[in-house]
Amino acid sequence: xxxxxxxxxxxxxxxxxxxxxxxxxxxxxxxxxxxxxxxxxxxxxxxxxxxxxxxxxxxxxxxxxxxxxxxxxxxxxxxxxxxxxxxxxxxxxxxxxxxxxxxxxxxxxxxxxxxxxxxxxxxxxxxxxxxxxxxxxxxxxxxxxxxxxxxxxxxxxxxxxxxxxxxxxxxxxxxxxxxxxxxxxxxxxxxxxxxxxxxxxxxxxxxxxxxxxxxxxxxxxxxxxxxxxxxxxxxxxxxxxxxxxxxxxxxxxxxxxxxxxxxxxxxxxxxxxxxxxxxxxxxxxxxxxxxx
Amino acid sequence: xxxxxxxxxxxxxxxxxxxxxxxxxxxxxxxxxxxxxxxxxxxxxxxxxxxxxxxxxxxxxxxxxxxxxxxxxxxxxxxxxxxxxxxxxxxxxxxxxxxxxxxxxxxxxxxxxxxxxxxxxxxxxxxxxxxxxxxxxxxxxxxxxxxxxxxxxxxxxxxxxxxxxxxxxxxxxxxxxxxxxxxxxxxxxxxxxxxxxxxxxxxxxxxxxxxxxxxxxxxxxxxxxxxxxxxxxxxxxxxxxxxxxxxxxxxxxxxxxxxxxxxxxxxxxxxxxxxxxxxxxxxxxxxxxxxxxxxxxxxxxxxxxxxxxxxxxxxxxxxxxxxxxxxxxxxxxxxxxxxxxxxxxxxxxxxxxxxxxxxxxxxxxxxxxxxxxxxxxxxxxxxxxxxxxxxxxxxxxxxxxxxxxxxxxxxxxxxxxxxxxxxxxxxxxxxxxxxxxxxxxxxxxxxxxxxxxxxxxxxxxxxxxxxxxxxxxxxxxxxxxx
Numbered sequence: 001x002x003x004x005x006x007x008x009x010x011x012x013x014x015x016x017x018x019x020x021x022x023x024x025x026x027x028x029x030x031x032x033x034x035x036x037x038x039x040x041x042x043x044x045x046x047x048x049x050x051x052x053x054x055x056x057x058x059x060x061x062x063x064x065x066x067x068x069x070x071x072x073x074x075x076x077x078x079x080x081x082x083x084x085x086x087x088x089x090x091x092x093x094x095x096x097x098x099x100x101x102x103x104x105x106x107x108x109x110x111x112x113x114x115x116x117x118x119x120x121x122x123x124x125x126x127x128x129x130x131x132x133x134x135x136x137x138x139x140x141x142x143x144x145x146x147x148x149x150x151x152x153x154x155x156x157x158x159x160x161x162x163x164x165x166x167x168x169x170x171x172x173x174x175x176x177x178x179x180x181x182x183x184x185x186x187x188x189x190x191x192x193x194x195x196x197x198x199x200x201x202x203x204x205x206x207x208x209x210x211x212x213x214x215x216x217x218x219x220x221x222x223x224x225x226x227x228x229x230x231x232x233x234x235x236x237x238x239x240x241x242x243x244x245x246x247x248x249x250x251x252x253x254x255x256x257x258x259x260x261x262x263x264x265x266x267x268x269x270x271x272x273x274x275x276x277x278x279x280x281x282x283x284x285x286x287x288x289x290x291x292x
Numbered sequence: 293x294x295x296x297x298x299x300x301x302x303x304x305x306x307x308x309x310x311x312x313x314x315x316x317x318x319x320x321x322x323x324x325x326x327x328x329x330x331x332x333x334x335x336x337x338x339x340x341x342x343x344x345x346x347x348x349x350x351x352x353x354x355x356x357x358x359x360x361x362x363x364x365x366x367x368x369x370x371x372x373x374x375x376x377x378x379x380x381x382x383x384x385x386x387x388x389x390x391x392x393x394x395x396x397x398x399x400x401x402x403x404x405x406x407x408x409x410x411x412x413x414x415x416x417x418x419x420x421x422x423x424x425x426x427x428x429x430x431x432x433x434x435x436x437x438x439x440x441x442x443x444x445x446x447x448x449x450x451x452x453x454x455x456x457x458x459x460x461x462x463x464x465x466x467x468x469x470x471x472x473x474x475x476x477x478x479x480x481x482x483x484x485x486x487x488x489x490x491x492x493x494x495x496x497x498x499x500x501x502x503x504x505x506x507x508x509x510x511x512x513x514x515x516x517x518x519x520x521x522x523x524x525x526x527x528x529x530x531x532x533x534x535x536x537x538x539x540x541x542x543x544x545x546x547x548x549x550x551x552x553x554x555x556x557x558x559x560x561x562x563x564x565x566x567x568x569x570x571x572x573x574x575x576x577x578x579x580x581x582x583x584x585x586x587x588x589x590x591x592x593x594x595x596x597x598x599x600x601x602x603x604x605x606x607x608x609x610x611x612x613x614x615x616x617x618x619x620x621x622x623x624x625x626x627x628x629x630x631x632x633x634x635x636x637x638x639x640x641x642x643x644x645x646x647x648x649x650x651x652x653x654x655x656x657x658x659x660x661x662x663x664x665x666x667x668x669x670x671x672x673x674x675x676x677x678x679x680x681x682x683x684x685x686x687x688x689x690x691x692x693x694x695x696x697x698x699x700x701x702x703x704x705x706x707x708x709x710x711x712x713x714x715x716x717x718x719x720x721x722x723x724x725x726x727x728x729x730x731x732x733x734x735x736x737x738x739x740x741x742x743x744x745x746x747x748x749x750x751x752x753x754x755x756x757x758x759x760x761x762x763x764x765x766x767x768x769x770x771x772x773x774x
Contacts, residue, residue: 042395042420043641061769062736129567151570151750238516238742239570239750256389258735259414261396 036265053266066250073246074225076161082218085169089176090202108170120234123163153243160244164231172217179213215286222282226275247271346648348378351394351404353387355460355665355695356380369669374655376648395420400642402649405460409633410730412457416450422639423454433654440700447634457636458653462698464593464718465631465725468522471587472615474501486526486620496587497564512559513566513586515574517742522590525619525628527552532728539773544741545762553748553755560751570746593718594697597711616717631725659704665696681707737771
């Protein structure tokens with residue numbers, strides 16, 4: 001009570017933030033949970049339907065297909081989106097030419113600033129089978145016939161992973177570089193005095209010291225894995241939809257396109273539960289709370 | 293003292309934030325609330341409320357000004373013509389989402405524009421719309437068959453037989469649209485059978501119809517499966533559902549569709565088909581047609597005129613000529629063409645100003661309403677001297693379309709006639725086109741049909757396997773009966 005009185009001003013200042021989260025965070029969450037148990041109607045109160053919506057989602061093959069797609073595409077993005085920026089950050093850390101280093105960082109960061117609509121449009125154009133740069137180069141270098149990357153299921157999944165990794169590589173790279181610059185230089189000095197090579201310094205100093213940052217990046221990316229939507233929505237087409245449609249696309253289609261709002265709410269709560277489970281597993285595996 | 297000052301500042305900050313938040317939530321509280329009609333309740337003719345007191349809030353996809361500034365003028369023009377104080381909201385994007393969230397959150401609109409019969413039926417099922425049967429039947433304007441042909445109202449009826457919407461314009465259909473000037477240049481006849489179509493498309497690919505000396509043209513482009521009805525007609529196949537003895541069938545997923553998918557696969561294999569047809573949106577497809585890259589596309593009747601007008605605007609001496617074609621003749625000599633779902637106005641059950649909404653709906657089908665919806669705002673889009681209309685530069689830019697490019701009312705003649713090629717296209721629609729049957733489960737079925745149809749058409753999968761797989765999945769998901 002004494003502490004409450006002592007910091008009363010600070011607590012008062014927190015009230016608007018708390019109200020903001022109550023209105024825009026928790027109220028929709030609770031309302032969504034309520035809707036997931038209702039036979040939702042646009043007007044008036046929908047009757048409660050028990051677990052019918054959850055049962056419908058559970059027995060819907062499209063939902064499980066979407067979950068599989070999410071795990072394949074999201075898993076790919078998680079793995080590649082973790083390793084690629086790490087390698088890039090380590091490589092850029094070796095660059096001594098400051099201007100080149102900063103320019104490279106800036107160029108790599110730009111795609112992160114673009115919306116998925118823009119990025120999707122660019123890649124649809126680049127991957128076009130007749131006038132796309134990628135196919136033109138492939139034909140010139142290897143003589144292979146044009147590949148319709150976005151119309152064939154195998155390639156479409158791969159494109160989803162690669163483009164998402166490309167887009168956010170600069171952002172994650174900056175997180176890793178921020179971690180690298182905080183490493184105590186005396187550790188490198190000690191390693192050099194012990195005769196460590198450049199690779200050994202990376203292997204035995206940089207990577208272990210970067211473990212905390214890596215855990216945070218991995219956990220943040222894991223939390224977003226089941227919620228990927230934008231890139232799939234922009235890059236999908238009816239030919240590849242069954243192989244690339246992810247859980248959030250399923251939810252969107254049920255709620256907005258088919259107007260089965262109760263079913264969509266149930267599906268999103270299942271996604272929420274899966275995300276929670278996945279996050280807890282990753283926390284456990286990475287021993288997130290342990291220092292170092 | 294210092295602590296007190298801190299407390300005071302914190303309170304001021306919180307107070308101002310809360311006040312500004314509250315202020316943002318009260319835009320419509322001043323409007324009259326004369327009570328919306330009850331769920332599904334039928335409403336009769338408009339009341340005798342003086343127009344000067346009427347307010348109206350509209351959520352619109354197409355009707356209104358092209359820019360926020362023009363939209364404000366559009367609202368003023370309605371006020372001038374009807375006395376109704378109207379607010380038209382036109383979301384820049386994601387219109388369907390906006391409609392759904394508006395209805396779901398209890399936001400009060402008096403009229404909402406729609407263009408999807410499947411969604412209209414869903415809204416009716418969910419009790420979101422007011423029945424307009426008594427109003428339409430009691431309105432001397434709307435019940436006049438020369439204003440809206442009586443049979444047309446069947447499109448807007450719910451399963452209970454009530455009318456739940458009023459047309460906002462005349463909706464046409466889709467069809468193959470060909471470069472007539474290329475046909476003439478290559479001495480080709482207009483195709484009638486599927487073989488004729490193949491020969492024409494092949495010639496467009498191989499005989500350099502644009503005369504630039506490069507093999508850079510395609511015969512045909514589509515936007516996915518949208519809309520190959522003109523060719524599927526050759527096998528007598530109608531898109532979406534067809535009920536046979538009460539059983540749900542999807543002709544595009546039947547054995548009869550196999551040769552048709554093989555025909556498309558042949559076009560793809562021979563480079564006649566635009567290879568991007570799977571990923572094209574309609575905008576890309578149109579651009580290919582307008583830039584001499586492709587000789588045939590499948591699109592709306594109105595666009596025949598838009599294509600011609602756009603090229604003529606850019607170059608008055610152009611030889612470009614787009615022309616609508618009838619579908620390929622079917623095995624029984626019949627043609628199948630697609631008529632689009634109608635565009636309509638619906639009135640939510642929580643509409644606050646139903647009388648104003650009804651007054652507006654009647655106005656929308658009068659000469660003044662049609663002129664506003666087509667030509668636009670007098671003095672801004674056009675000027676009138678006696679019976680003589682003249683389009684301004686803005687009016688030309690707006691292509692005589694402010695939500696109503698075409699209309700039902702036969703007593704209102706278009707002052708400038710129709711754009712070149714449109715009348716012939718509409719004649720084909722009137723003669724052959726029929727609506728598609730969209731059952732509630734179509735959204736799920738469509739995903740399966742489109743997926744395998746496109747795989748077969750692009751040659752990624754043999755057509756026979758694609759159809760077999762289509763049928764298997766449709767049956768497994770209980771989306772067809774046979």
